[in-house]
Amino acid sequence: MxxxxxxxxxxxxxxxxxxxxxxxxxxxxxxxxxxxxxxxxxxxxxxxxxxxxxxxxxxxxxxxxxxxxxxxxxxxxxxxxxxxxxxxxxxxxxxxxxxxxxxxxxxxxxxxxxxxxxxxxxxxxxxxxxxxxxxxxxxxxxxxxxxxNKEEREAAYTADVVIVGAGGAGLTAAIEAANNGASVILLEKMPMEGGNTLISGGEYAAPGNWLQKEEGIEDSKDQFYEDILKGGDYENDPELVRVLADHALESAEWLKDEVNVTFEDYMLFFGGHSVKRSLVPKDASGVELISKLTKKAGEVGVITHLNTTAKELVVENDKVVAVKAEFDGKEITYSANKGVILATGGFGSNLEMRVKYNPEMNEKILSTNSVGSTGDGITMAENVGAELVDMQYIQTYPTCDPELGTLLYVGDVRMEGRSILVNKEGKRFVEELERRDVISRAVVAQTGGVSYMFWDEASMVASGVNVKHQREYDYLIEKGILIKADTIEEAAAFFDIDAEELKKTVEKYNEYAKNGKDEEFNKRGTLTAFTGGPYYIMKSKPAIHHTMGGIKINTDANVINTDGNIIKGLFAAGEVTGDIHGTNRLGSDAIADITVFGRIAGRNAAKAE
The missing domain is CATH 3.90.1010 (Sufe protein. Chain: A)
Structure with a gap:
């Protein structure tokens, strides 16, 4: 968000x-x-x-x-x-x-x-x-x-656990640390909690979840494990992936039962997954997650300091013992009796850092990220000897606002399996449920570097994206990024798409749906034929969405230094870490990641000596 x-x-x-x-x-x-x-x-x-x-x-x-x-x-x-x-x-x-x-x-x-x-x-x-x-x-x-912003602050504070970053990972870690008997101070440089989780759709990949059982979908931890590894081209750390796969479901249940997050009664089929397994929070928004996590953190006694920018980790006797931060121009030292947790997110909004590690991710590419995603925690950890891994792997989301780079949640009709992606020539060019990086590269190769998502009224009603995301829908219509038209010809003409070719593409896809197999791109999931109008076409392009690289951690969320040893007193969770998703993160794996490793970091920091 x-x-x-x-x-x-x-x-x-x-x-x-x-x-x-x-x-x-x-x-x-x-x-x-x-x-x-x-x-x-x-x-x-x-x-x-x-x-x-x-x-x-x-x-x-x-x-x-x-x-x-x-x-x-x-x-x-x-x-x-x-x-x-x-x-x-x-x-x-x-x-x-x-x-x-x-x-x-x-x-x-x-x-x-x-x-x-x-x-x-x-x-x-x-x-x-x-x-x-x-x-x-x-x-x-x-x-x-x-x-x-001008509230009174002391020059120094002390808690058992000090956490930097109040997004999904930081809030989760804070709750678990408090639940394990620790006093907790949570620092956030922005004026509100949330980070990227707040502005995300909040979907959560959980194998063997309660909705899968209702729908009779066969799934397992091992299958999820293989999907994550394959999705990251096997550049992931298998041990970290094993932890994520094994604990994703129980952490989803923790969100539902302990944090009181409300999940909808349907799932989405994200690209790169072998089955439909992604839970959707209330209103298909990360707001549900952050509001409930923030409330829970308050209930368990977590103290949150907003508008507070962490600047430096303090090391004494080879152990991280404090965080130096700045509030309203004033330096404040936050001492940690047991441990410090970095949960500051990635660096998708830091152009200099992006280009340093991947020159292709330059100023020409927009970003879906919060302006707070500037890699602060990565820099602080590196300054105390932490090893960084996979920094060159930066993911783009394939269907974003072509003018602003923001995520287009109306485009979730794609994850419902009820749309196709076409180019200016009116032809499909990629499997719609492929990995994000694969679709993004395919889009960039098309005329104008954009794609056009096509669906019909039956798909709109079935997905309900115009209702779930009404404000965005109205905005897209107003800005001419989305067109609703009675005929395919009229919709195509709005974007100057080859109408005759688009009609042929639709007819061909309907034939695939009738036969139950996509002969061109082998699209996974259920193929649903298009019926009648009105028809919809949405223009979009890729934008930077997730940075897979970051701080190296072990399965206990301890930060590892360049010599391969644990940095005492320092833990990390969420997008600030690397080696979990490899070259590419599958959709809805991030919320599972931040919850699983946020909980691990919180528990272990609370128990540290």
């Missing part, structure tokens, strides 16, 4: 700004909005009318509507009347509200990691103020009275 829509949004905001300006000045045809309370112009120095005014902006999740209350030239209150922002990112609006009221100014910083939400909210507030007819310059700024 942020990242990347700024260029498009800026242009939109400029247009909105021009429209607003014309509405205020053009021909005098439109009067300014009347405040809900009577204007009080009692000779105030600013001549800004008091009252309440409404305004709108465009956030990451769509329209943000606010109500601004002004009194005697001061910002008194800002209420959010309407928004569809993701939990966590929505907290940015309160942070900005506190800053605006505290400084009596709209010129406050956006919240790092929630840029689109921040921009949309600030635009909405300024849009409301425009309706006063006054100028922002008339607001008399005050000395900053403090924002939510």
């Amino acid at each position: 942020g990242k990347r829509r700024m260029k498009m949004r800026k242009s939109k905001l400029v247009v909105l700004g021009l429209i607003a300006a014309l509405a205020l000045t053009g021909c005098g045809s439109k009067a300014k909005e009347e405040p809900k309370t009577s204007p009080d112009t009692d000779a105030t120095a600013t001549a800004i009318p008091s009252g309440t005014f409404t305004g709108e902006g465009e956030g990451k999740g769509g329209k943000i509507k606010v109500e601004l209350t002004l009194e005697n030239g001061e910002i008194k209150k800002i209420d959010v009347l309407e928004n569809n922002e993701t939990q966590g990112f929505a907290d940015a609006m309160q942070t900005i509200t506190d800053a605006m009221i505290g400084t009596n100014s709209f010129d406050v910083d956006s919240v790092s990691g929630a840029t689109l939400t921040s921009t949309g909210f600030k635009t909405a507030v300024e849009n409301a103020f425009e309706k006063t007819g006054a100028s922002k310059d008339q607001l008399v700024a005050k000395e900053a009275a403090g924002t939510s």
Whole structure:
């Protein structure tokens, strides 16, 4: 679950700004909005009318509507009347509200990691103020009275276990460490918990799970083990893969039964897997995971310090004993009686690091990652002698927003096995349930480096992606990235796809479905024929999604140094680690990974001496 829509949004905001300006000045045809309370112009120095005014902006999740209350030239209150922002990112609006009221100014910083939400909210507030007819310059700024960032912090803290990174792996490790009797402090540089897990679909690969049993799907730990190894071209560490495969199901049950994560009553068939085994959290969103993990962490006594950037690991007597971090420009030392866990995620948003290890992953390739995925933990671990492995293996997700690089969850119709991928020429070019890296390379080789996902109304109804991901669906339609049309010809014409070839492709695929075998690409799973319109076509392209490389760990989640020995007091879990997925991670294996190894790291750190 942020990242990347700024260029498009800026242009939109400029247009909105021009429209607003014309509405205020053009021909005098439109009067300014009347405040809900009577204007009080009692000779105030600013001549800004008091009252309440409404305004709108465009956030990451769509329209943000606010109500601004002004009194005697001061910002008194800002209420959010309407928004569809993701939990966590929505907290940015309160942070900005506190800053605006505290400084009596709209010129406050956006919240790092929630840029689109921040921009949309600030635009909405300024849009409301425009309706006063006054100028922002008339607001008399005050000395900053403090924002939510300015909480008091001591110069030093001590806990049994200190964890860096409050994404899925960090929260899981924190809960397990606390459950094993340790006091825990969790550090997060972003203003909210979640990391990449928050903005993911949250799907979880679990062999032998309860839904498979209901559907009569045969699966096993050994089969999952082989799928992971094969998916990573056998470049994985077999011992780590064995642990992941053996404990994936029990950790999924832990999420369900102990953390109270709600899973939907259906599964997805991710590319590269041999069977359908991927559980889907409520609303097909990582928000369900992070909200429940965060709640559980609080219940078991985990202390979380947000906006706190870890800078350095402290080593004494060959053991990691503390983390030096920075909060609001102040250095703070977090001492760990038992152990430090790194759960800082990958480096998909660190262009310099990406190019260092894989020159092909340059600035031309967009990213699905959180802006916080900058490899901090990898760098800190390397500085104390940790071995790094598989750093060159960087995965792209094949079907992302061609303008922003964000994941397109409407595209989950592909994992339902109810769509095909075609090129500009209207032809299929790859198996739709292949590995992500294979599909991505195939897409890049097509005209324009993009693919077009095709499906019909029956597939839409069966998958329900337009309902599960309605905000994204509406956005894609609005931006012309997705077209809904009555005929194949009309849909194809929208993207200038060869309609006749596309019709032939559909007919051929329907024949394969009738016979039960894909003669061209041997597509796995059940083949479902397309029936009638409306028809849908979605344009997409690959974007950086997961970095397989990172810190070398053993099966107990201990960090290993370049001499092959354990670094005492240091553990790691999640995307910050390497050697689990090899050259390529299969879809939905990440959530299993962070949960399995997060639990192991938490338990072992709590028991460390």
